[in-house]
Amino acid sequence: MDRGQVEALIDKAVSGDLRSISKLISIVEFPAEADPHIIEAIMRNLMGRGGRAHVIGVTGSPGVGKSTLISKMISEFRRKQYRVAVIGIDPSSPFTLGSFMGNRIRMQIHSSDPGVFIRSMATRGVRGGLSASTVMVIEALDGLGFDKIIVESVGAGQTDVDIINISHTILNLLMPGAGDEIQALKAGLMEIGDIYVVNKGDKPEADLTLKQVIDVLSYEGFERETGWRPRAIKVSAVMGTGVEELCGIIEEHLEYLRRGGYFRDVVVKRRIYGAQIVLRHILESRVDEIFRGEGSFIVKMLANGEIDPFTASIKILDRLLGR
Ligand SMILES: Nc1nc2c(ncn2[C@@H]2O[C@H](COP(=O)(O)OP(=O)(O)O)[C@@H](O)[C@H]2O)c(=O)[nH]1
Numbered sequence: 001m002d003r004g005q006v007e008a009l010i011d012k013a014v015s016g017d018l019r020s021i022s023k024l025i026s027i028v029e030f031p032a033e034a035d036p037h038i039i040e041a042i043m044r045n046l047m048g049r050g051g052r053a054h055v056i057g058v059t060g061s062p063g064v065g066k067s068t069l070i071s072k073m074i075s076e077f078r079r080k081q082y083r084v085a086v087i088g089i090d091p092s093s094p095f096t097l098g099s100f101m102g103n104r105i106r107m108q109i110h111s112s113d114p115g116v117f118i119r120s121m122a123t124r125g126v127r128g129g130l131s132a133s134t135v136m137v138i139e140a141l142d143g144l145g146f147d148k149i150i151v152e153s154v155g156a157g158q159t160d161v162d163i164i165n166i167s168h169t170i171l172n173l174l175m176p177g178a179g180d181e182i183q184a185l186k187a188g189l190m191e192i193g194d195i196y197v198v199n200k201g202d203k204p205e206a207d208l209t210l211k212q213v214i215d216v217l218s219y220e221g222f223e224r225e226t227g228w229r230p231r232a233i234k235v236s237a238v239m240g241t242g243v244e245e246l247c248g249i250i251e252e253h254l255e256y257l258r259r260g261g262y263f264r265d266v267v268v269k270r271r272i273y274g275a276q277i278v279l280r281h282i283l284e285s286r287v288d289e290i291f292r293g294e295g296s297f298i299v300k301m302l303a304n305g306e307i308d309p310f311t312a313s314i315k316i317l318d319r320l321l322g323r
C-alpha cells in the first residue's frame with residue numbers, strides 16, 4: 001500500500017465508513033507486520049485528531065455479564081447519538097473460544113449500525129497484560145472520532161491493571177452472591193473501580209449484594225486519586241433495567257474528570273503507559289529471538305559456564321541497542 005492509498009483510506013475511515021475503519025484497524029493491529037513508515041503516517045494523522053474519546057474499561061469475572069451489559073450500553077449511548085467502539089479482550093487460549101463466540105453473538109444486533117464498531121482481540125501481551133495491538137487500536141479509534149471506546153477485559157491479573165491505567169472510567173462488575181469478591185474488596189485486594197455494578201439484578205440476592213458493596217465503599221480510603229467517590233448500582237443486563245441510570249453515572253464521572261482537568265491527564269498517562277506496553281512487547285520478542293538462536297555466541301558461552309546470566313544480559317542489551 002503506497003502513501004496515496006493510505007491517505008485515501010484514512011479519509012474514508014475518518015468520514016465514518018465502517019469498512020475502511022475495519023481495514024485501517026487491521027493494519028495498526030499488527031504494527032510489527034506492516035511497513036513502519038505506513039504505521040507512522042497513519043498514526044500521526046489519527047493521533048493529531050485524537051485525545052477526545054471517553055475510554056471505559058469493563059472488568060469482572062467470566063460470566064458476570066460484561067458482554068450482555070455492554071450490548072445494552074451501546075444501545076443507550078446510541079440513543080444519545082454517540083459513536084461507540086468496543087474492544088473485547090480474549091485470552092488466546094482455546095478454552096475461551098466459547099466466550100469469544102459469546103461476545104460476538106451478544107453484540108451482533110449492533111452489526112448493521114454504522115455508528116458502532118466492534119472488534120475482538122487476543123491478549124498476546126507480555127505478562128498476560130494488554131497486547132501492543134490493543135494499545136494501538138485504542139489510539140486509532142480515538143483518532144477516528146469514536147465518542148466512547150468500551151474495553152471488555154477478562155477480569156484478572158495484569159490485564160486488569162493495564163485496563164485501569166488506560167481508561168477514564170472503570171466499571172467493576174459483580175454478581176449476586178459474590179461474597180469472595182466483596183471480601184477481597186474490603187481487604188483492598190481488588191482493584192478499585194469508579195462504578196461498581198451489581199449485575200443480574202433480576203435475581204433475589206442482588207439487593208443484599210448491592211447493600212454489602214455500598215457498605216464497603218463507605219469506608220475511608222475508597223476515593224480515587226481524583227477524589228471521586230466510587231458509586232454502586234444494581235442492573236439487570238438481560239432485562240435492561242438500570243442501564244439508563246448506569247450510563248447517567250458514567251456521564252457524571254466523565255463530567256467530573258473534565259471539570260477537574262483530569263480528562264487530559266488520563267489521555268497522557270494512557271499514551272505513555274501504552275508505549276511502555278508496546279516496548280516491553282517488542283523487547284520480549286527480541287529476547288525470544290536471541291535465545292532461539294542456539295548458535296549465538298553468548299548463548300554458547302552461557303552453556304559452557306564462561307559467562308554469568310547478568311553479564312550475558314548486559315552484553316545482549318548492548319548489542320540490541322547497538323552500543
Ligand atoms: N439472570 C441474568 N443473567 C444474565 C444477566 N446478564 C448476563 N446474564 C447471563 O450470564 C451469562 C454470561 O454473560 P456474558 O455477558 O457472556 O458474561 P461475560 O463473560 O462477563 O461477558 C449469559 O448466560 C448471560 O445470559 C442478567 O442481568 N441476569
Ligand SMILES: [Mg+2]
Nearest residue numbers: 066067099103
Ligand atoms: Mg464477554
